[in-house]
């Protein structure tokens with residue numbers, strides 16, 4: 502059952518209640534390897550389901566446009582102070598609705614329409630909002646994109662430097678959605694300094710690893726840090742912008758009134774709760790365990806002949822190129838989902854297939870580590886992934902059903918917050 506329980510919802514709207522209940526059971530019953538997903542604590546769920554959703558609070562602490570902020574101000578102040586303390590930044594804004602609007606606010610703060618901006622190309626592991634063509638950020642700005650090296654799969658910092666020198670972007674984004682390796686923030690900072698660009702570290706995927714000391718921090722290198730709060734950081738759906746004091750006022754003005762109206766106070770409270778959780782010693786252990794699990798899973802996959810982009814991982818994320826397995830990412834992901842192993846199909850660098858039917862799958866260990874799986878489980882997982890990918894190519898439903906049963910048995914032993 503969903504936890505907290507939903508008795509009122511079950512009476513008021515049985516259709517929605519039963520779908521929410523079924524989703525809780527589905528989440529509990531599968532192995533969640535989607536790299537951007539996690540499970541929030543019941544405390545975070547309670548805060549995000551609270552009456553704070555009723556309140557409008559346009560403006561900032563002590564400077565609001567609506568009355569009745571006696572308790573909202575201290576809630577937002579706790580979130581801001583905890584973000585500043587956890588990441589060691591001079592300024593934090595916890596109001597962006599999600600990662601994409603947070604990035605839009607960054608552009609609004611530091612670029613004009615038509616200005617040159619620079620980011621990692623989407624098919625190379627970047628995010629849509631780093632200037633990809635279909636995104637507003639690629640349509641309203643002159644976006645130039647760097648990539649990764651064909652031989653190593655890693656970001657080519659020489660290419661980044663050459664491109665930055667030639668194009669003189671106003672804003673440079675580093676970070677992305679399918680980068681299995683450590684981001685070299687000092688090197689990006691040197692390039693940004695040379696061309697007088699604002700360096701933005703988008704740490705949406707790795708914020709929890711940074712908070713837990715399992716990935717180097719961009720603080721002191723990137724003037725602006727953008728992050729979601731719901732990936733490795735294990736908070737509610739939301740985002741934060743952090744910066745040095747110099748860039749603070751421009752960011753605040755861009756978020757409100759530049760881009761948004763009232764902040765989502767229930768989300769702000771849940772972010773505060775998640776940040777408190779992330780500042781504990783057990784979260785540091787969690788972050789280290791996420792990386793240890795990813796390393797162990799990567800090794801076990803390599804042993805089974807999988808071709809990993811960059812050959813392995815430094816963080817929570819693994820990108821597999823299935824070309825040598827003679828199957829596309831989409832049929833593989835669908836077969837794995839049928840077997841109770843949830844992940845997503847994903848383009849790999851220099852992909853020869855189409856974006857809707859790419860060559861890769863992307864995995865992450867943030868959620869399974871929250872669930873309590875350890876490095877000892879990773880060879881088992883790699884074996885199931887191998888079996889199902891082979892079965893998918895051979896139309897072997899018996900194997901998929903066998904793995905589905907084994908997955909059900911395994912996850913039954915690992916409680917999920919939000920489900921009792």
Ligand SMILES: *Cc1c(COP(=O)(O)O)cnc(C)c1O
Pocket residue numbers: 537599600601602604628630676677678703704705706729739
């Ligand atoms: C997830 C992600 C985002 C966008 O976050 P949403 O909350 O989905 O809008 C932005 N940048 C990066 C690098 C991401 O991984």
